[in-house]
Amino acid sequence: MKAANLFADVSATLSEERFEPLVATKSFTLERIVSTGQTTAPGEWYDQERAEWVVLLSGSAGVLFEGEHEPRVLRPGDYILIPAHRRHRVEWTDTTDATVWLALHYTDA
């Protein structure tokens, strides 16, 4: 039986964001994301085929949705349900502590 800890192997400084699948089926992927100050590249947006339920578990981040003026600030425990094709970008992530996210990407079908 697979067992581990979501906060294991987390360094406060990574050269790149880490995306690690935990469970994947035909209809969803559950993944851990670790950010250490990274942001979505300037001018770029996430525009995803699948809906995403995402929770921030440590650190903090600012997520901007297209059409909104200010990023939403996420703190530990905060979650958002992002519909498919709802354009958004990560404006900032914590530069002191690692930001750990748990994201569930899924299709409704």
Add this chain to the structure above:
Amino acid sequence: MKAANLFADVSATLSEERFEPLVATKSFTLERIVSTGQTTAPGEWYDQERAEWVVLLSGSAGVLFEGEHEPRVLRPGDYILIPAHRRHRVEWTDTTDATVWLALHYTDA
């Protein structure tokens, strides 16, 4: 867009465990569970039709799997992937702080 916090509305004393669906599709249900000292009833086992990926996010708990001698102690961030029909029971949950779990019940099909 639905946004909230997994640690909101959590009391350290509840008369019953709380099970709250967050996202549900044909192939999975994601739910928050809040325990405040509750355990699986004596002599009973969970024997589930679907696989379950579950993480403990606050508090602590002891989960016993059939055929093992000691419960596995879960602390914040610890997760387990429980195959369908793998019999298990919650031997204890924290009696001081609320135990918040996030559980993903799913079929592989």
